[in-house]
Amino acid sequence: VIPDRLRRLIQLLSRLPGVGEKTAQRYALYLVTEASGLAADLAVELAELGKRLGTCERCGNLAEVRDDGSVVCEICLDRRRDPALLCIVGRVQDLFAVERSGAMRGRYFVLGRLLSPLDGIGPEDLPLDRLRARVRADGVKEVIVATPPSVDGEATALWLARELGREGVAVSRIASGVPHGGDLEFSDQITLGRAISGRRNIDTPR
Ligand SMILES: [Zn+2]
Numbered sequence: 441v442i443p444d445r446l447r448r449l450i451q452l453l454s455r456l457p458g459v460g461e462k463t464a465q466r467y468a469l470y471l472v473t474e475a476s477g478l479a480a481d482l483a484v485e486l487a488e489l490g491k492r493l494g495t496c497e498r499c500g501n502l503a504e505v506r507d508d509g510s511v512v513c514e515i516c517l518d519r520r521r522d523p524a525l526l527c528i529v530g531r532v533q534d535l536f537a538v539e540r541s542g543a544m545r546g547r548y549f550v551l552g553r554l555l556s557p558l559d560g561i562g563p564e565d566l567p568l569d570r571l572r573a574r575v576r577a578d579g580v581k582e583v584i585v586a587t588p589p590s591v592d593g594e595a596t597a598l599w600l601a602r603e604l605g606r607e608g609v610a611v612s613r614i615a616s617g618v619p620h621g622g623d624l625e626f627s628d629q630i631t632l633g634r635a636i637s638g639r640r641n642i643d644t645p646r
Contacts, residue, residue: 500550543633601642612639
C-alpha cells in the first residue's frame with residue numbers, strides 16, 4: 441500500500457542513528473502530509489550542504505566552503521585561540537561536545553577514527569603526517585587528547601602520547617568523569633569541562 445517513492449524515503453530516514461522503521465515512517469508521512477514547507481526547505485538545505493559544506497583543511501572540523509574553494513573553520517580562523525594548545529578528538533561530534541563545555545581555549549584536530557586493533561584499524565590509517573605538520577606549523581606545545589573513555593580511545597591516546605612526545609609536545613588526557621565506554625557527545629557540559637581542566641599527563645615508556 442505504500443508507494444515506492446515513499447518507501448524509499450522511509451528507508452533513507454531509517455538509516456539515521458536512533459531512527460527505527462516506525463519512526464522513519466512517521467517522519468516520512470509528516471514530511472509529505474503536514475508539509476508547511478518543511479520538505480521543500482529540507483530538500484534545498486540538503487542539496488546546498490553537499491556543495492557548501494566541507495571539512496576544514498587544518499583541523500577536520502565542518503565548515504563552509506569559501507568562494508575561492510578553500511575550507512577553513514571559524515575556530516582555526518579565531519585569533520583569540522591559543523595556537524600552542526591543541527585538543528585532539530576522534531570525531532566532529534566530540535569537537536562540538538568539548539566546545540560546548542567552554543573549557544577549551546585552544547584549537548582542535550579531528551582524527552576521523554580511532555585506533556582499533558579488533559576492527560583492523562592501525563596507526564597507518566590515522567592522519568599522523570597531517571597532525572605532525574599541524575603541530576610544527578602552529579608551534580603546538582600542549583596536546584589534550586579528548587578521545588572517548590573506551591578501549592579504542594585509550595589505545596589512541598597512548599599512541600598519540602608516544603608519537604607526539606617525540607616532537608617535544610606535552611600530551612595530556614582528559615580526566616575520568618566521562619563514564620567508561622561513554623560518548624563525549626552525551627556527557628554534560630560541566631562533567632566534560634571538569635574532565636578537561638582535570639587532565640593528566642600520559643606517561644609513556646620510552
Ligand atoms: Zn579548523
